[in-house]
Amino acid sequence: MAVKPWHQSSRWPEGVPFDIDGYNKPVFAMLDDAARNYPNATYTIFQGGMRTFAQVKDTADRLANFLASRGIKHEDRVAIFLPNIPQYPEVFFGSSKAGAACVTCNPLYTIEELNYQLKDSGAKAVFCMDHPQFYKTTCEAIKGTDVQTVVICNIKSYLPKIKGFLGGLLGKLPKAESHDPSHFMYDDIIASSRPEPPKVNFDAEKDLAVILYTGGTTGVPKGAELKHTNFYSNVVALNKWIRVPNRPGERPGPMESGGAHTFLGVLPWYHSFGLTVCMLGSCYSANRLVCIPDPKAGNPPFTEVLKAIQDYKVTMTVAVPTIYTAFVNHALIKKFDLSSMAACSSGAAPLPPEVLKRFEEITGGVIFEGYGLTETTPVLTTNPTFADKRKIGSVGMPLPGTDIKIVDLDTGLVELPHGEDGEIAAAGPQIMRGYWQRPDANAEVFREIEGKRFFLTGDIGHIDEDGFVVITDRKKDLILVGGFNAYPKEIEEVLYTHPKVAQAAVVGVPDPSSGEAVKAFIQLKPGVTATEKEILDFCKDHLAGYKRPREIEFRDELPTSVVGKILRRVLRSEELEKRKK
Incomplete structure (x- = not known):
């Protein structure tokens, strides 16, 4: 990549490259590499129950084998209708190993909303939770769709034995009232399937990994087609960018792998921010991931999240401003030790400076804001993770390998003078393949500028004198x-x-x-x-x-x-x- 204005800024972090490579891989290679290099390191933590990278890979391989036996093949769609439970990464990677594209679904969707997404994507299988509400919604939503395989995930086997025993004894574990006998139980298919994924010829640069739905400029939900390299490149770029203390009191440096860090899985993984930065980011770096299916759990709300941060010594937090606001306004905040929190990313909405200040005073961690969209897998820009190099009020600099231009609002083709407000256009390996079966929508958002394919974000802003992107308005009505x-x-x-x-x-x-x-x-x-x-x-x-x-x-x-x-x-x-x- 040619040297850009932000590369020449005194605030560009030392040692961070301008470009990236080595990301032309299927997304499940992150899990395979972690399982090979750190087989016994913990990946997921859920209510005290822990799963190693080797265990997660073994389960993902068995799931891929099962899906292949059900006729799932290259770029067929598999829907994941789950909260943040430990089966989620297993299903995600297992579906990918089978050659399928995952369709991530909000577990709070109504029947109509889930039905639309299943129909539009043409999903052939869906994974749902053994839960009175979620399972009932699934059973109604699959009517009139192409779904032929329903797999029900129960959390009991993922809990420590004593918790699973007591929960079952006291009836506290969620469970649907009854199951359709034609549907499959997750634990049964894992026990009966071999850890042998099918042989699939992947072209990571072209193949679809995920369809993630977004409203776009029209408000009609559209599926963003995200390739394997979209995810892999974004995770690699973030890993190159982040500088964090790897142990208490250490000077910030590149993030260590193999268990030096614990990620807080508080953002939902059906959302691109939580999926890429947290679930995949922790896997790529072979670090721990705390599963938080219900962030508001506890009395008052968010108490269980604060307890998880303290108990598991969370170092990496990926959240949105409302979560940081909930933390700093929590009535019991001073009763918890949150000093382990070293690096905290914030995005999806502007973070009030007062919230940032109070959070950092309480925890000692550093919050760095970023910016991106579902269509960009999602991160385009982020602030340096050093407190003295970031710029509060901006969304940071373009990630390594990312190009940003400010273009005119009418055509999206004319680059505006430096410092002038216009529409933010982005190019890079994280930009989606396009909208699912929507060539009309693709024509609206893609432009070729200087031989590169740029995506029009619909956001208005400028690049300041230090190379930071500042968002000033939204072109969309979202x-x-x-x-x-x-x-x-x-x-x-x-x-x-x-x-x-x-x-x-x-x-x-x-x-x-x-x-x-x-x-x-x-x-x-x-x-x-x-x-x-x-x-x-x-x-x-x-x-x-x-x-x-x-x-x-x-x-x-x-x-x-x-x-x-x-x-x-x-x-x-x-x-x-x-x-x-």
Whole structure:
């Protein structure tokens, strides 16, 4: 890569290369390498139960063998409808070894949301949790899809024996009321399958590894096609970038492998941030990963996460601003020893400087903000992990091997003068292959500039005098709720299915706990009445929690353009002005 302005900055970390190589591998090579080099090192930790890299590889190999026996072949899709439990990396790597592309699904999806994703992706198999809600949702959602294989994961066998025994005895372990006899139990297929994955000819640079759904600019969920090299290159670049104390009191240096660190798996792994930076990042470096299926567990909420940090001496944290805010505002924060936390990454939404300051005062760790999108697997930029080199208020510098240009808003083809605001365009090995079966959407977001393929992010910003990327606005209408994307059009389409709704518009409003919250403006059909509770209850049945409106405002009419398009920006502007008073 040619030398870029950020490479010449005095803040570029010493020893970090400008470019990367060695990432043309299938994503499961991370697990195979860790199992070969550190077979007895712990990979996953769950409620005190631990699994080594060798054990996880053995299980992944058996899963690949099972999937092949069920007819799963190259680039078939396998859906993972699981929270952060220890089976997740096993299923992910096992599916990849079978040649399949994983489709990661939010375990809080409604039946309609999961059904859409299974249908659109053409998934042939789905892994779900043995749980009253999750299993029931799965059974309903697979109707009318291509799913032929359902595998049910129970956590009992992954707990320490005494916990599993007591949980089963007291009935505290989650379990569905009954199982369809045609569905498979996870433990049974592992016991009966050989640890011999099928032979698949992989082209890591071209082959699909994951379809990860995102709303995009239209709000209609689209699948981002992420290749094996997308993930591998992003993990390699992050590993080259990070400088962290490998032992208490040591000067920060390159991250050591083989158990020097413990990652906190608090972000969901169906999300690109948690999947790449945490689940895959810990595997690539052969370090421990604490599985956190429910971050809000405990009284008050988040207590169990704080206990896990203390008990397992977590050193690496990957989180969003709402989690750091929850930590610093936790009533029992001073009762826990959080001093092990050395390096903490934050992304998906702006981190309030006051939260950063308070968190670092409490833990002694360093938070470094970054930026990326689902379509970029996800990290494009990140701040140096040194407190004296980062720039608070920016999203950092482009990762090694990543090129960033600021282009005009109209065509996305004209690079703007240095320091001027425009749309952020990115090129690099982490950029997705494209949107699943959506050539129209691909034409909107990809541009060829100076012989390179650039992705238009939809975010507006500039590159400052030190080579840091500063985001100033969003071109898209998306709403960032706790670091997750809520797309107005998707929510509006659900509201339009209510029999009393004539018109609906959704905008993001400031929220102290989640950064932004969803507010819906509704125009009712003539002659009918409705209550806010009625609409909120309807949304509860049809939308995942973070997408649901927190406020409903009824209006006689909604502002529209001359061609009748509802003007969300007018509503947003009115709402922000009202909240200033």
